[in-house]
Amino acid sequence: MKFRFLGTGTSVGVPQIGCSCRTCTSSDFRDRRRRCGAYVSTENGAFLIDTPPELREACIAYRVSKVDAVVLTHAHMDHVAAFDDVRRFNTINGGVPLTCYCSAETEDQMHRIFPYISAKGGENGLFRPQILFDNSEVFEIAGVRVERLKVEHGFPCCGYRIGDLGYISDCHEIPDETIAMLRGVDVMVLNCLREREHPTHLSFARARAYLDRIAPKKAYLIHMCHDFTHAEWLEKLAGTNVEPAYDGLEIDCHAICNSINESRKQHE
Numbered sequence: 001m002k003f004r005f006l007g008t009g010t011s012v013g014v015p016q017i018g019c020s021c022r023t024c025t026s027s028d029f030r031d032r033r034r035r036c037g038a039y040v041s042t043e044n045g046a047f048l049i050d051t052p053p054e055l056r057e058a059c060i061a062y063r064v065s066k067v068d069a070v071v072l073t074h075a076h077m078d079h080v081a082a083f084d085d086v087r088r089f090n091t092i093n094g095g096v097p098l099t100c101y102c103s104a105e106t107e108d109q110m111h112r113i114f115p116y117i118s119a120k121g122g123e124n125g126l127f128r129p130q131i132l133f134d135n136s137e138v139f140e141i142a143g144v145r146v147e148r149l150k151v152e153h154g155f156p157c158c159g160y161r162i163g164d165l166g167y168i169s170d171c172h173e174i175p176d177e178t179i180a181m182l183r184g185v186d187v188m189v190l191n192c193l194r195e196r197e198h199p200t201h202l203s204f205a206r207a208r209a210y211l212d213r214i215a216p217k218k219a220y221l222i223h224m225c226h227d228f229t230h231a232e233w234l235e236k237l238a239g240t241n242v243e244p245a246y247d248g249l250e251i252d253c254h255a256i257c258n259s260i261n262e263s264r265k266q267h268e
């Protein structure tokens, strides 16, 4: 299973509009953070996690042309505002509706944010996304078992366990039952907004504490604001199994697992 980070930035993106801080003006391509989303693919199919505002740009940049389903974490604009762009995948798939997996609460909000999506009748053609919502908590896409997880983000929000990868883009609290469902995953992708505390996102200290409890083989931080550059994050995390993710980074989950097992064997 391959996992591509389409975006790794917080809700306003990095660079922020009108900011001239060192991160926002950095020439390191890893300091350009689109809003968070991901692309998961196997030889049996592929799906998107969220449809962030820069979805189209990211799909073009990383040549994403095959999408069988969409999985949504929650209906905040930084995660769903390019939902309309999935029309292209309807066309590519010959007009077949895409299944959109999300909680009933998120589906309800999607109908209110994009009322034309569920409108009956009207014009023909793919002027609106063809979507079948599915509120299942456990499902399979591309041959991968996906499980929805409960997290707190100022309201009940969702993360996912996708095979042996955990994905939580937005939360400030992870309930014990969710930790138990993630414990020992190969890869954990977790939000970490900044060093300072925030009422609805994880600070660095809180993210580290949760990662200690989840104990993944490897972890990547996402949903980062402009407080630190990629290089500064790397320095803070030196000597740990945690890295800041960056837009476009693609990880091969099996390869990561094998290389970690290999280096463990060498140290034994």
Ligand SMILES: [Zn+2]
Pocket: 010, 011, 036, 076, 078, 079, 169, 170, 223
């Ligand atoms: Zn967000």
Ligand SMILES: [Zn+2]
Pocket: 015, 016, 019, 020, 021, 022, 023, 024, 025, 226
């Ligand atoms: Zn800035």
Ligand SMILES: [Zn+2]
Pocket: 074, 076, 153, 170
């Ligand atoms: Zn959010």
